[in-house]
Amino acid sequence: MKRNISVLLSLIVLAGLMLAACGTPATEAPAAATEAPAATEAPAAYEGMKVEAASCDYGGEFKSIEAVDASTVKITLCVPDPAFPSKIAFTSFAVQPAEYLESTGGNGDLLEKPIGTGPYMVDSWVRGDQLILTANPNYWGEKPADSTLVFKWSTESAQRLLELQSGTVDGIDNVGPDDFATVQGDSNLALYTRPALNIMYIGFNNNPQVEGFDNTKNPLANEKVRQAIAMGIDRQRIVDNFYPAGSEVADYFTPCAIPNGCIGDKWYGFDAAAAKALLTEAGYPDGFETVLNYRDVVRGYLPDPNVVAQDLQAQLKENLNITLKIEVMESGAYLAAADAGQLQGLYMLGWGADYPDQTNFLGYHFGAGASKQFGDKFDDITSALDSGAQLASDAERAPFYEAANNAIRTHVPMIPVAHGGSAVAFKASVTGAHASPLGNENFSVMSNGGDTFVWMQNAEPISLYCADETDGESLRACEAVTQSLLGYETGGTAVEPVLAESYEASADLTEWTFHLRPGVLFSDGSTLDANDVVTSLSVQWDAANPLHTGNTGAFSYWSGLFGAFLNAPAQ
Amino acid sequence: MASQTVPPLKLDAPEALSLDSVSLWQITRRRLLRRKSSIVGMVILAILIVIALTAQWIAPYSPTLSMLDTTPAQNIQKRSPPCIHMFGCAQDQPEHFMGTDGNLRDEFSRMLYGARLSLMIGLSTVSFAIVIGTILGALAGYFGGWVDNAIMRIMDVLLAFPSLLLAIAIVTVLGPGLINALLAIGIVSIPAYARVVRGSVLSVREMDYVSASRALGGNTYEILFKRILPNALTPLIVQGTLGIASAILDAAALSFLGLGAQPPTPEWGAMLGSERNQVFTAPHLVFYPGLAIMLTVLAFNLLGDGLRDALDPRLAHIS
Numbered sequence: 036m037k038r039n040i041s042v043l044l045s046l047i048v049l050a051g052l053m054l055a056a057c058g059t060p061a062t063e064a065p066a067a068a069t070e071a072p073a074a075t076e077a078p079a080a081y082e083g084m085k086v087e088a089a090s091c092d093y094g095g096e097f098k099s100i101e102a103v104d105a106s107t108v109k110i111t112l113c114v115p116d117p118a119f120p121s122k123i124a125f126t127s128f129a130v131q132p133a134e135y136l137e138s139t140g141g142n143g144d145l146l147e148k149p150i151g152t153g154p155y156m157v158d159s160w161v162r163g164d165q166l167i168l169t170a171n172p173n174y175w176g177e178k179p180a181d182s183t184l185v186f187k188w189s190t191e192s193a194q195r196l197l198e199l200q201s202g203t204v205d206g207i208d209n210v211g212p213d214d215f216a217t218v219q220g221d222s223n224l225a226l227y228t229r230p231a232l233n234i235m236y237i238g239f240n241n242n243p244q245v246e247g248f249d250n251t252k253n254p255l256a257n258e259k260v261r262q263a264i265a266m267g268i269d270r271q272r273i274v275d276n277f278y279p280a281g282s283e284v285a286d287y288f289t290p291c292a293i294p295n296g297c298i299g300d301k302w303y304g305f306d307a308a309a310a311k312a313l314l315t316e317a318g319y320p321d322g323f324e325t326v327l328n329y330r331d332v333v334r335g336y337l338p339d340p341n342v343v344a345q346d347l348q349a350q351l352k353e354n355l356n357i358t359l360k361i362e363v364m365e366s367g368a369y370l371a372a373a374d375a376g377q378l379q380g381l382y383m384l385g386w387g388a389d390y391p392d393q394t395n396f397l398g399y400h401f402g403a404g405a406s407k408q409f410g411d412k413f414d415d416i417t418s419a420l421d422s423g424a425q426l427a428s429d430a431e432r433a434p435f436y437e438a439a440n441n442a443i444r445t446h447v448p449m450i451p452v453a454h455g456g457s458a459v460a461f462k463a464s465v466t467g468a469h470a471s472p473l474g475n476e477n478f479s480v481m482s483n484g485g486d487t488f489v490w491m492q493n494a495e496p497i498s499l500y501c502a503d504e505t506d507g508e509s510l511r512a513c514e515a516v517t518q519s520l521l522g523y524e525t526g527g528t529a530v531e532p533v534l535a536e537s538y539e540a541s542a543d544l545t546e547w548t549f550h551l552r553p554g555v556l557f558s559d560g561s562t563l564d565a566n567d568v569v570t571s572l573s574v575q576w577d578a579a580n581p582l583h584t585g586n587t588g589a590f591s592y593w594s595g596l597f598g599a600f601l602n603a604p605a606q
Numbered sequence: 607m608a609s610q611t612v613p614p615l616k617l618d619a620p621e622a623l624s625l626d627s628v629s630l631w632q633i634t635r636r637r638l639l640r641r642k643s644s645i646v647g648m649v650i651l652a653i654l655i656v657i658a659l660t661a662q663w664i665a666p667y668s669p670t671l672s673m674l675d676t677t678p679a680q681n682i683q684k685r686s687p688p689c690i691h692m693f694g695c696a697q698d699q700p701e702h703f704m705g706t707d708g709n710l711r712d713e714f715s716r717m718l719y720g721a722r723l724s725l726m727i728g729l730s731t732v733s734f735a736i737v738i739g740t741i742l743g744a745l746a747g748y749f750g751g752w753v754d755n756a757i758m759r760i761m762d763v764l765l766a767f768p769s770l771l772l773a774i775a776i777v778t779v780l781g782p783g784l785i786n787a788l789l790a791i792g793i794v795s796i797p798a799y800a801r802v803v804r805g806s807v808l809s810v811r812e813m814d815y816v817s818a819s820r821a822l823g824g825n826t827y828e829i830l831f832k833r834i835l836p837n838a839l840t841p842l843i844v845q846g847t848l849g850i851a852s853a854i855l856d857a858a859a860l861s862f863l864g865l866g867a868q869p870p871t872p873e874w875g876a877m878l879g880s881e882r883n884q885v886f887t888a889p890h891l892v893f894y895p896g897l898a899i900m901l902t903v904l905a906f907n908l909l910g911d912g913l914r915d916a917l918d919p920r921l922a923h924i925s
Contacts, residue, residue, distance in 0.1 A: 211887070276684055341880045344869065345870055
């Protein structure tokens with residue numbers, strides 16, 4: 036019995052020891068559990084940046100940009116903006132590493148070697164020759180079909196076509212209007228037409244004095260003169276003779292495919308006699324002399340600039356006795372001069388849709404934050420556009436855009452001429468070939484069956500820091516390298532998540548919260564976080580930021596889409 | 607001592623037959639006309655001059671008239687190929703011997719007016735350069751010393767740049783336009799004439815008749831412009847003729863680049879430049895201006911070569 040008791044005690048002790056041995060982890064678990072939060076508290080200790088305007092009185096749309104945590108960015112707006120996802124998806128608002136932006140000082144290497152999260156990264160750029168991109172090994176998405184992408188360029192449509200026919204390039208932009216039939220008749224090539232989501236216009240600088248010119252009596256400052264010119268140009272003749280199939284005369288600045296694009300009164304019809312009478316009434320019965328500026332580069336909205344310029348010259352001479360001296364400028368200098376309001380006389384320019392919304396057409400060009408290209412702004416236009424941009428539904432916005440269109444027709448800051456049809460061409464053997472209505476073809480899905488895909492466009496990119504570029508040739512190259520929070524679908528206009536995996540907006544559309552895609556690396560190997568987003572956007576927004584330098588410092592897209600800069604120097 | 611009779615000088619006919627009564631220019635003309643290449647050059651040049659002088663009568667249309675302006679509109683397309691009824695073009699189509707350009711202007715009319723412009727360009731730029739170059743070269747050669755040094759070093763600087771590049775630089779400063787382009791081409795042409803004239807003056811100023819004139823009390827102006835220069839002009843004529851060709855070529859190049867004649871001026875280089883993209887779809891618009899430039903330059907070069915040979919006494923036996 037005594038022996039049994041001792042055995043029982045031994046078993047109890049043993050069982051107790053075993054329980055103790057098994058229970059140790061159980062008792063330590065809470066400790067581990069309490070440590071776990073300590074480990075996940077690192078993000079809580081994340082020093083998120085925040086850039087905020089003291090108030091919204093400065094005139095811009097942004098109130099603040101904040102890194103809530105490493106993977107969450109909150110953008111607060113001063114006014115509701117239903118088009119905000121479409122805007123923030125644009126190439127100019129791409130994200131680069133904050134450290135890299137700071138190390139470049141906002142220009143320098145940044146202009147030629149952007150660090151992005153896109154499918155490609157810059158390998159080399161031989162100015163005047165070619166830009167070579169290679170596959171980004173850290174790309175979060177599907178790897179590019181061809182590992183090397185080469186951008187080449189030629190202003191001559193004949194040369195572009197010749198290069199495609201000879202097989203030295205795989206795709207070309209803007210097939211010459213007279214070459215459509217040639218491409219369609221060649222079984223080795225394929226033509227892809229682009230919808231005419233663009234506008235070619237004749238701009239006026241209405242300032243009495245144009246900076247840099249002795250032009251104290253600018254006739255174009257007279258509204259009646261501008262109206263007379265608007266009536267004195269036969270736009271149908273220009274489209275019929277100098278534009279390819281798929282083009283149409285522009286009765287409004289915005290293409291009709293864009294909601295509220297074509298409401299209000301149609302543009303002036305051609306009436307040479309009425310135009311002459313109006314010019315006489317304005318005090319110029321014998322006409323006057325001025326200049327017509329343009330850049331000799333082919334765009335979808337202006338496929339043959341030389342002949343259109345000469346036809347305008349002939350029309351205005353014959354109809355109004357206005358003598359135009361033609362001045363051709365280099366593309367980069369031309370855009371900079373237009374933005375700065377330094378072009379004298381008339382000028383030919385155009386615009387292709389970045390996203391399908393009125394804010395990208397009327398808002399960008401005539402809104403409060405628009406550049407000086409048309410000279411002084413018109414309050415009735417800017418106020419209508421400001422009001423319209425803050426409303427969510429197309430029906431609510433309609434009266435404001437109608438008012439804006441009518442005011443534009445009255446003040447004539449420009450003459451809408453054409454919505455130009457255009458096309459790209461590829462070798463028939465290229466897979467994934469497409470034409471984007473926004474002009475941002477996605478080359479990572481295209482393949483010629485080899486390793487290197489060669490694309491030839493109209494002109495060399497001006498720089499690859501597209502926060503401060505507006506030229507389509509630069510933007511297309513940037514889109515292969517850098518990405519924004521959101522983006523546009525391949526070959527379409529719908530907005531889709533890119534660096535932000537998801538986003539939500541407050542009910543009043545003033546607070547937008549973006550949740551970053553986890554595990555995204557830049558091409559230099561660094562990890563994307565919310566501070567990169569805040570830095571990339573704030574250097575554009577804040578004019579006092581030391582990195583607010585860029586290529587020209589204009590940051591036209593920011594001001595065009597989001598209004599005034601924060602801390603902008605007094606005018 | 608027996609007297610010796612000097613045999614009469616025997617010269618080759620036909621110059622020898624009338625040596626006493628034949629001037630240098632007549633000899634030159636005869637030598638020139640013996641060279642087939644010179645004759646070809648002169649014939650082409652003569653045709654160009656006739657075209658230039660009569661362009662307004664023989665051109666079927668105004669060179670700046672767009673057919674889009676005609677009422678009713680003609681049944682033609684821009685950049686249409688040549689249409690000549692005699693060669694099978696449909697009778698209901700309006701005749702355009704060289705087709706139409708991108709702005710539906712008659713290419714033939716523009717080509718005719720272009721001849722006038724090209725000759726004007728060549729003659730005016732070379733005249734400008736000859737006048738300035740001759741004065742500078744004569745002063746440098748006659749006075750020598752620091753005047754010579756100063757003038758010729760400036761000329762050396764100008765010659766150090768490729769002429770077209772220098773012309774582009776000048777036009778860039780002055781601004782694009784035909785007049786500025788002519789001025790630029792004229793300026794870059796000056797050194798060639800200055801050097802030629804200086805060399806001639808250096809050789810002529812030591813001649814006895816110049817010393818005689820000086821001994822007789824002739825003033826500088828009289829000696830330089832009445833005694834020396836007239837006898838130093840021969841190489842200048844050759845240089846000038848060849849210079850017209852290069853001036854036309856340079857002007858065409860500047861216009862091609864958009865720095866010379868501005869639209870709608872019918873200048874061959876500008877016409878070539880504005881239609882350069884249509885080399886495959888409308889090759890006639892590139893071919894005709896290119897051919898015209900080539901023929902004009904060829905004509906002046908052939909004539910210049912002929913003049914050089916004709917005026918060179920060392921080559922008399924060859925001709």
